[in-house]
Every structure is written in structure tokens, then in C-alpha cells.
Amino acid sequence: MNDYVKALFQAYYREIQLEKLMPRDLPKRELGFILPDKKGMIRHKAFADTKDYKAFLLQNVPVHVYYSATLYNSPWKDRMDLKDYIGCDLIFDIDCDHIETPCKQEHDGWVCKGCGKKGGGKPPVACPECEGMSFDEKSWLCDKCLAKAKTETLKLVDDFLIGDFGLPPDNMDIYFSGQRGYHVHLEKEAFRRMNAEERREMADFITATGISLSSIGFLVKSPSITGFTMKDPGWRGKIAVNLLHLLDRIDIDGNVPLLAKEVQDLLRKNKEILKKRLLANDPNWSLEGIGQGYWNRILEYVVRDTKCEIDVPVTIDVHRLIRAPNTLHGKSGFINKKLKRDELDKFDPFNDAVAFKGNDERIKILNDVPRFRIEDKTYGPFKKDDIETMSLGAAVFLMCKNLGVVA
Amino acid sequence: MTAQGKARKLTLDVLCKYPFLNASMEWIQEKNVIPLDAFYTHVGIMDKIRAILADAMDNKEESKALAHDSDEIIYLYPWLRIILAFMNMPRVTYKIANLLSKHFSAMLAKEDETTLLLVAQDQGINVDRIPDDKAMAISTVSFQFRLPFLDYLQIAAKFKSPAWKLVNRLLKNGSVYLRKQDLARMIEELIKTKISEANPALKDESLKKSFMDDPLLKPFFEGLMNVAKEKTSAGSGSTDSLPVDDSAFPPCINAILDKNSKGINLAHSERLFLVYFLLTIGKTVEEVLDLFRNQPDYNEKISRYQVEFAAGMHGKKTNYKPHNCVTLESINICKKADPEFGSKWCVEPKYPFKNPLTFYRRSSKSRARHLAQNSGTEPSNEDKVEGPSSSQDDGQST
Numbered sequence: 104m105n106d107y108v109k110a111l112f113q114a115y116y117r118e119i120q121l122e123k124l125m126p127r128d129l130p131k132r133e134l135g136f137i138l139p140d141k142k143g144m145i146r147h148k149a150f151a152d153t154k155d156y157k158a159f160l161l162q163n164v165p166v167h168v169y170y171s172a173t174l175y176n177s178p179w180k181d182r183m184d185l186k187d188y189i190g191c192d193l194i195f196d197i198d199c200d201h202i203e204t205p206c207k208q209e210h211d212g213w214v215c216k217g218c219g220k221k222g223g224g225k226p227p228v229a230c231p232e233c234e235g236m237s238f239d240e241k242s243w244l245c246d247k248c249l250a251k252a253k254t255e256t257l258k259l260v261d262d263f264l265i266g267d268f269g270l271p272p273d274n275m276d277i278y279f280s281g282q283r284g285y286h287v288h289l290e291k292e293a294f295r296r297m298n299a300e301e302r303r304e305m306a307d308f309i310t311a312t313g314i315s316l317s318s319i320g321f322l323v324k325s326p327s328i329t330g331f332t333m334k335d336p337g338w339r340g341k342i343a344v345n346l347l348h349l350l351d352r353i354d355i356d357g358n359v360p361l362l363a364k365e366v367q368d369l370l371r372k373n374k375e376i377l378k379k380r381l382l383a384n385d386p387n388w389s390l391e392g393i394g395q396g397y398w399n400r401i402l403e404y405v406v407r408d409t410k411c412e413i414d415v416p417v418t419i420d421v422h423r424l425i426r427a428p429n430t431l432h433g434k435s436g437f438i439n440k441k442l443k444r445d446e447l448d449k450f451d452p453f454n455d456a457v458a459f460k461g462n463d464e465r466i467k468i469l470n471d472v473p474r475f476r477i478e479d480k481t482y483g484p485f486k487k488d489d490i491e492t493m494s495l496g497a498a499v500f501l502m503c504k505n506l507g508v509v510a
Numbered sequence: 511m512t513a514q515g516k517a518r519k520l521t522l523d524v525l526c527k528y529p530f531l532n533a534s535m536e537w538i539q540e541k542n543v544i545p546l547d548a549f550y551t552h553v554g555i556m557d558k559i560r561a562i563l564a565d566a567m568d569n570k571e572e573s574k575a576l577a578h579d580s581d582e583i584i585y586l587y588p589w590l591r592i593i594l595a596f597m598n599m600p601r602v603t604y605k606i607a608n609l610l611s612k613h614f615s616a617m618l619a620k621e622d623e624t625t626l627l628l629v630a631q632d633q634g635i636n637v638d639r640i641p642d643d644k645a646m647a648i649s650t651v652s653f654q655f656r657l658p659f660l661d662y663l664q665i666a667a668k669f670k671s672p673a674w675k676l677v678n679r680l681l682k683n684g685s686v687y688l689r690k691q692d693l694a695r696m697i698e699e700l701i702k703t704k705i706s707e708a709n710p711a712l713k714d715e716s717l718k719k720s721f722m723d724d725p726l727l728k729p730f731f732e733g734l735m736n737v738a739k740e741k742t743s744a745g746s747g748s749t750d751s752l753p754v755d756d757s758a759f760p761p762c763i764n765a766i767l768d769k770n771s772k773g774i775n776l777a778h779s780e781r782l783f784l785v786y787f788l789l790t791i792g793k794t795v796e797e798v799l800d801l802f803r804n805q806p807d808y809n810e811k812i813s814r815y816q817v818e819f820a821a822g823m824h825g826k827k828t829n830y831k832p833h834n835c836v837t838l839e840s841i842n843i844c845k846k847a848d849p850e851f852g853s854k855w856c857v858e859p860k861y862p863f864k865n866p867l868t869f870y871r872r873s874s875k876s877r878a879r880h881l882a883q884n885s886g887t888e889p890s891n892e893d894k895v896e897g898p899s900s901s902q903d904d905g906q907s908t
Contacts, residue, residue, distance in 0.1 A: 182825070182826065184825075184826040228774060236774060236775060237775075266683075267681050267682065267683075268681070268684050269659075269682075269683035269684025269685065270684065293660050297660070298667075299837075300663075300668065300834075300836075301660070301663040301664065301667045303667075303836060303837060303840050304663050304666075304667045304675065304676045304677075305659075305676065306840060307675060307676065307677050307836075307839075307840055308681070310840075311677060312677065312839055312840055313672055313675045313677055313678070313836070313839055314675075314677045314678060315672045315673070315678050318672050318673040318675075318678035319678050320648060320649065322649075335648060335680070336646065336680040336682030337677075337679055337680045337681040338678070339648070339680070340682075386649070415840050415841060416779070416841060419837070419840065
């Protein structure tokens with residue numbers, strides 16, 4: 104972090120209201136900081152008072168600020184077994200890194216450390232040129248990736264947490280992470296008491312891990328096939344609802360990606376009768392030409408399309424540090440912004456999470472930069488050594504990524 | 511305990527039938543009797559406890575000694591738990607817990623909905639009965655009960671069968687819908703857990719002293735101990751004394767070892783699991799470190815510290831156990847259905863298991879048995895070696 108960005112971060116922490124910074128139960132949480140020019144994370148800090156916390160931020164101007172989702176009686180102790188565990192918030196993490204988007208092929212890439220071969224997207228297991236297994240990776244943020252992360256977050260909140268788990272929206276805090284996704288925090292006592300096994304069961308429900316068609320009642324007694332209805336609870340109903348959506352998409356999209364053409368042709372042929380049965384809540388799924396094998400392929404696709412891409416280890420882990428509310432992300436300059444459910448639909452991270460809005464700056468570009476958007480303006484792509492004038496938010500964004508300096 | 515008021519609606523007959531009920535304990539407390547007197551006023555208790563122990567050690571799932579023809583059984587039940595605490599033999603406790611929970615569960619599944627509901631509520635299960643006209647029906651099956659999902663998970667998250675996973679349950683607006691037999695099965699688990707937990711009587715020295723000093727009870731207790739010791743030694747089959755058998759590894763371990771042998775960078779979770787597994791089955795720190803020398807980012811100093819930490823040589827000196835299968839599935843380490851590494855003994859085990867250690871122990875035991883049978887007579891035939899199917903170590907080891 105250069106001095107220019109550090110001064111801006113300091114100004115942000117000076118001006119922010121105390122209550123916006125305050126995590127619930129601050130004195131019971133461990134805090135961790137990545138400080139400029141220091142290696143590793145400063146851990147096992149605890150603050151009895153928000154004023155002390157804010158004073159620490161102002162004095163040290165961290166690049167990243169984390170707090171424990173876990174509450175402890177002695178959060179300052181430097182051994183986990185001495186901290187005296189009380190309970191742990193239930194956290195769901197949706198991260199672009201775990202979601203496949205076609206645009207990653209364009210803006211993410213890798214370079215083989217052995218032979219220098221380059222490629223787009225995620226690195227392969229072995230380099231196709233020299234079979235080396237060590238790569239430098241680069242990733243980028245784009246509107247499409249973050250839009251997909253938001254769609255998954257909406258699915259998590261509306262379909263799963265509210266729909267299946269029956270949680271009121273005011274029981275959950277939603278955060279834009281400040282960089283690559285969203286976090287959903289559940290801080291009620293009942294969730295804090297959950298053990299890792301119970302958390303895993305919730306995560307597995309959301310990701311459809313361990314789903315068994317026979318266990319949920321998909322019955323094949325050839326030639327009769329009994330499926331589900333849209334009013335059924337749990338995954339039965341979800342599959343029926345999304346099967347109906349798939350039938351509509353087959354019409355609209357023509358070709359549905361990742362579903363074999365022969366399967367699509369069979370569904371198209373039986374579309375009207377199946378749609379009629381689904382809308383009438385009739386579980387009779389016996390259809391001409393679609394036997395158990397084809398149904399397995401159809402339902403596998405529907406489940407994959409319906410599940411939500413959360414990062415499971417985050418949910419299961421009861422000793423996790425997570426980005427602290429309304430702090431700044433050192434790799435973007437964006438705010439880890441708290442959102443209400445009804446704010447999420449219109450939330451635009453490239454505008455609403457931008458912390459620094461002000462006069463334009465002239466920036467010298469330090470390395471090639473793909474196209475990006477800050478507020479309502481799109482920048483780039485830029486080449487190394489270009490000098491560009493851009494808004495303060497865009498300048499900070501590039502400086503946080505070590506891709507630019509003030510010219 | 512939200513339902514004690516309701517539990518009082520249970521008749522004496524039901525209290526005798528299900529002596530594990532909190533209402534049954536309250537009934538005894540109201541009688542205000544001296545605990546040891548139960549053996550003198552109800553002379554059949556000792557014979558029944560002997561019979562229950564014998565049935566449990568024979569792995570039975572019901573016992574005639576639990577017949578509820580008098581209030582004797584209400585006195586018997588707490589004493590059985592106290593005696594198990596005095597015996598302090600976890601394997602015996604587990605077997606008795608298994609017998610009792612299975613026995614009562616089979617009876618509960620035949621009860622009417624009202625009694626079942628009252629029993630569940632007595633046990634602290636926050637379950638609701640859905641009126642008949644509003645019961646959830648799937649095909650022709652009726653789901654007459656519903657339970658908040660957090661309460662459901664507290665009990666069912668431990669279950670091994672895929673059918674009990676939340677993802678395979680009917681969940682709507684935060685409630686899990688249950689059939690009668692599901693509720694009976696959940697009560698069974700609570701009974702088993704409660705019996706297996708440490709009994710507070712263990713700390714009651716005066717009760718223990720008066721029990722052990724009693725001329726009738728001392729020989730009775732010694733007799734129980736003799737039977738328990740005889741039966742446990744006859745059935746013991748620990749793998750701890752067996753050498754480490756690399757050919758008995760489960761698919762998840764084989765897949766990680768394969769990646770490692772090719773020098774592919776292992777994920778942090780894969781490294782942890784591999785270390786915990788190998789150390790638990792008896793590999794040495796040096797043997798584990800040797801494996802990691804294949805890793806592209808191998809650093810002797812860091813790896814040694816981490817492996818030694820996992821072996822309980824640093825920090826708070828915990829011996830970590832490998833993850834359970836469900837966790838491995840969640841973090842994409844499970845390879846049970848993998849075309850290259852998968853095993854039918856994982857996909858369709860004769861006896862379900864929760865941890866890959868059980869797979870390994872069964873498999874290595876089976877191989878050791880097979881090799882012992884073949885030694886000196888004919889060359890061993892690997893193809894004939896059975897996969898892991900024994901239920902011997904499916905209890906506390908997982």
C-alpha cells in the first residue's frame with residue numbers, strides 16, 4: 104500500500120461513525136490485521152471498546168481487517184485452546200473464485216513458472232508444454248463475475264435461508280466482501296450453538312451434497328416413474344420447480360448449455376405433457392422415450408442448476424476470521440458494505456462500495472490492465488507505462504492492485 | 511425440558527413401558543425410597559440386569575428382561591445406568607445402550623401418535639403433531655410430525671444413513687416433516703446417547719461405597735464384571751497390534767497418495783487429512799514426512815513441525831483424528847464413486863460407517879485373517895480377500 108492510498112484509508116477511518124465499524128459483541132472477538140509493509144497477520148488482538156478499535160485503525164491503517172466469527176471469553180490469548188470458546192456465528196461465503204463464469208477465460212490467466220507458457224482462466228493440473236505444476240495466477244474482477252455472485256447470494260437468501268430454513272430476513276446480515284463476493288452472517292444464539300456437524304448438514308442442503316434421488320422418493324418401477332410436485336417441501340419441490348424452468352428455457356434459449364442435445368430433444372418432445380403434469384402437481388413422470396437413465400441425467404442437470412455455490416469450509420469452520428464490517432479491502436479500496444435484503448437487488452458493487460469519490464487523478468499504469476468499471480465510467484484496457492486520467496475511485500482501485508501510481 | 515407438564519399425562523403403564531422417561535424418574539422421586547432398597551423390595555431386578563447384560567453382549571436388539579409387567583422396571587432402569595458407571599467399561603455401556611435403545615424404539619414405532627408425541631416431548635424433542643387434515647402426504651405416506659430444523663440437526667446430524675441427511679428430508683419454512691417411525695428412531699438415538707454419557711452417579715462416592723459394601727450387591731456386581739470381562743475379551747479384535755497395511759487404504763487416501771506420487775500439489779485439507787489418517791493407523795512421523803518429500807513446495811522444517819504438531823508433539827498435544835466421511839464429501843475429498851479409486855465397500859457397505867478409519871480397520875483385519883488362514887498351505891490370493899464388511903468396530907472407533 105503506497106502512502107497516497109494509506110492517507111486515504113486513514114481519512115476514511117477518521118470519518119466513519121463508530122457504530123458502523125462496531126461488530127456485534129466486539130469484546131468477545133479476536134481481531135486480525137494485515138498491516139502495510141509487515142509480513143503476515145497480526146492476530147489475537149481484542150478490544151473492549153469500539154473507540155480503542157477505531158484508534159488502532161487510525162494509528163496503524165491496516166490493509167485488511169478481520170474479526171473472528173467466533174466469540175471467546177479470552178479472545179486475546181494466543182493459543183486457540185486457551186481462548187475459551189463460547190459460540191460461533193454461522194457464516195455463508197459466496198466467492199467468485201468458486202463460481203464458474205465464461206468471462207474468467209478472458210480476464211483471468213496463468214503463467215507456467217517452468218517454461219513461461221501462458222493461458223486463460225484457471226491453471227491446468229500440468230502445463231501442456233513442459234508438464235510443470237507450478238504457476239503464477241492472475242485474476243480480475245468484472246461486472247459479470249460479481250453479477251453472478253449476487254445472483255447466487257439472492258438464491259441463498261431467498262430460496263434457501265428464507266424459503267427452506269424459514270429465517271426472517273432481519274435475522275441475517277448481508278455484506279459485500281469488498282472484492283470478490285458476498286457474506287451472509289447469522290448471529291442469533293441458536294446458530295452460534297451449532298456444532299460443525301450441524302453446520303455441515305446445512306451447507307450440504309444448500310449445495311445438494313449427498314442428495315439421493317431414491318431417498319427423496321424418486322421411484323422407478325418400470326415402466327412407471329414417479330417424480331415430485333412443485334408443492335413438495337425440500338429438494339423434491341425445488342427439482343419440480345426448476346424442471347419447469349428448464350422446459351421454458353429449452354424453448355427460449357434453443358440450446359441449453361451443459362445438457363446433452365439428445366436429452367433436450369426428448370424433453371422438447373414431451374414438453375407439453377410434462378408441463379401440464381407439473382402445473383397440476385401430478386408426480387407422474389412416465390414419458391415416452393425417457394427411462395431411468397435419461398431421468399438421472401435430467402435431474403443431475405436440474406440439481407446442479409438449482410444448488411447454491413457457497414464456499415462450504417467457511418460455513419463449517421467454527422474458528423474462522425472474516426472481514427470486519429465496513430472496513431476497507433486493501434486489494435480494491437472498496438468497502439466491506441453491510442446491506443439489508445431489500446438493498447441487495449439494486450446494489451452495484453462497482454458504484455455503491457466505492458469508498459473514494461472525488462477529483463480525477465493522473466495515473467501511470469505499471470502493468471497491463473483489462474477493462475474495468477468504476478461508478479458509471481468504464482476504463483481500459485491499458486498498457487504498461489500508459490498515463491491515464493481517471494476518477495479517484497478508479498485510481499485507488501488500480502493502486503490497491505499495484506497496477507498504477509500517481510503520475 | 512419443555513414438556514414435563516404434558517409428560518405427566520402419561521399413564522403408569524406407559525412409565526413402566528418406557529422407564530427412560532423423565533416422567534418415570536419423577537415417579538420414583540415422588541416415592542421417596544432409599545435407592546438400595548429397590549434390590550430388596552423388587553427381588554427380580556438382579557436377575558433382569560444379568561439377563562440384559564447377557565443379551566447386550568450377544569448383540570441382541572430386544573430383551574425379554576425389559577418386559578413391563580410391573581413397576582419393577584422403573585426401579586431397574588436407573589440402577590442399570592448406575593451399575594454401568596461403576597463398571598466403567600465403555601464397550602459394555604455401548605452394547606447395553608444399543609440393546610435398550612433398539613428395544614424401546616421398536617415398541618415406540620407401534621405406539622399411537624399421541625403417546626409417541628408425549629414420549630418425544632418428555633425427552634425434550636420440540637416436535638409438533640400436525641392435525642390429520644393438514645398432515646403432509648407424499649405419495650401415500652403421511653408425515654404427521656414436524657420439528658424445527660435446528661432441533662432435528664441436534665439429533666440427526668450424527669446419523670450415518672443418507673436418508674437422514676437434511677438434503678434428503680422434507681424441509682419447509684424451517685420445519686422438517688417426519689413420519690412416526692422417524693420420530694421413534696430419533697428417540698432411540700437420544701436414549702443411546704444418554705446411556706452412553708457419563709453418569710453423575712460415578713462421582714457419588716457414598717452411593718458407590720454403600721453399594722459395594724452391601725452383602726447382597728457386592729457379589730452381584732462381581733458376577734456382572736466377570737461376565738462382561740469374559741465376553742469382551744472373547745470378542746475383541748483390535749487392529750492396533752496389526753502392522754500398517756497399505757493395501758487396505760480407503761479410496762480417499764489412495765487418491766491423495768496417487769496425486770502425491772505424481773508430485774501434484776495437494777490442497778491444505780488433503781494434506782491435513784492424509785497426516786491425521788496415517789498417524790492414527792500407526793505410521794511414524796518420519797514415514798509421513800517421507801511421503802511429503804514428493805510435494806513441489808516441500809519444506810523440511812515447516813512440514814516436520816506440522817506433522818509433529820498433528821502427532822501431538824507440540825501445542826496442546828492433541829492427537830487429531832481424520833475427518834468423517836460426510837465432511838470429506840463436503841470438501842470434495844471423498845472418492846467412493848470415483849471410476850479409478852472408488853470402492854463398492856464405500857458405496858454399498860454391508861454395515862454403514864462414518865469414518866475412513868473403519869474402512870481401513872475392517873479391510874486390514876479381513877486381509878490379516880485371510881493371510882493367516884492361507885499361511886503355509888497355499889499362496890494367498892488377493893482377489894479372494896473380502897472387503898470391509900464386519901460390524902465389529904463400527905461403534906466408538908468412528
